[in-house]
Amino acid sequence: MSELSYTSPLAGAAAPAGLSVSLREIPDRGMIDLRGLATDADFMAAVKSVLGVDLPTEPRTSVSWGDIKVLWLSIDQWLILSTRTKMHELLASLRGALLGIHSLAVDVSDMRVVIRIEGEGSREILMKGTSLDLLSGEYTPGTCRRMRFAEIAALLHVVEGEIFDIYVFRSYANYAWDFLLATAREPAKITLFGQQPAPV
Structure with missing residues (x-):
C-alpha cells in the first residue's frame, strides 16, 4: 500500500530576481488545530504535559518551546506548529493526554x-x-x-x-x-x- 504524500500548490514556485524582499x-510546516477551554485546568495541564509550554491566553500572542510554536487564534482555539514529520506523534500524544477532557485536536497541515x-x-x-x-x-x-x-x-x-x-x-x-x-x-x-x- 502506497503512503500518502503532500504536494504544495506552490511546489516548484520560486521568487524571481528583482524583488525588494x-x-x-x-512547505514542511505541520499544523494542529486545538480547541478547548482555557478555564479548564485539566485541559491546560494536559496540553502542557505534551507541548512542554503553557498555551497562550492573551489575544494575538504566541509561545515557543524548541521547534514547537503555539499561536493564539481565539479564546478557545490555538494553532500548534512544528515539522510535518512530528505531527502524527504529536497529535497522538495530545489526543491521549486529552482523553475524557472536552477538547478537539485535528491535523490541519494540508489546510x-x-x-x-x-x-x-x-x-x-x-x-x-x-x-x-x-x-x-x-x-x-x-x-x-x-x-x-x-x-x-x-x-x-x-x-x-x-x-x-x-x-x-x-x-x-x-x-x-x-x-x-x-x-x-x-x-x-x-x-x-x-x-x-x-x-x-
Whole structure:
C-alpha cells in the first residue's frame, strides 16, 4: 500500500530576481488545530504535559518551546506548529493526554500554505494588501492575528522584526503568491513618509 504524500500548490514556485524582499514558501510546516477551554485546568495541564509550554491566553500572542510554536487564534482555539514529520506523534500524544477532557485536536497541515516574507520593507509590502498598521508598536515579534489580505482570509505571524509568515488556505495559495510577487517588485517599492524616487 502506497503512503500518502503532500504536494504544495506552490511546489516548484520560486521568487524571481528583482524583488525588494525575500519570498519563499515553508512547505514542511505541520499544523494542529486545538480547541478547548482555557478555564479548564485539566485541559491546560494536559496540553502542557505534551507541548512542554503553557498555551497562550492573551489575544494575538504566541509561545515557543524548541521547534514547537503555539499561536493564539481565539479564546478557545490555538494553532500548534512544528515539522510535518512530528505531527502524527504529536497529535497522538495530545489526543491521549486529552482523553475524557472536552477538547478537539485535528491535523490541519494540508489546510494552509505558509509564505515567508523577509527583509527591509516587508511591512510596507504587506500593508499594500491589508488595512493593518504594521508600523505601529503593536506588531512585535510573536504577535499573530487573523486579517484580510488582498481580500482573502489570512493569518499573520510576526516571526522577527522584518520576518513575517502569512498563512492562507491552499486554494488561495497561488493568488497570494502572485499578489506578493507583484507588490514586492523593485519598481513597486515605496518609502513611507519620504520622497519617492521617480520611476525609471
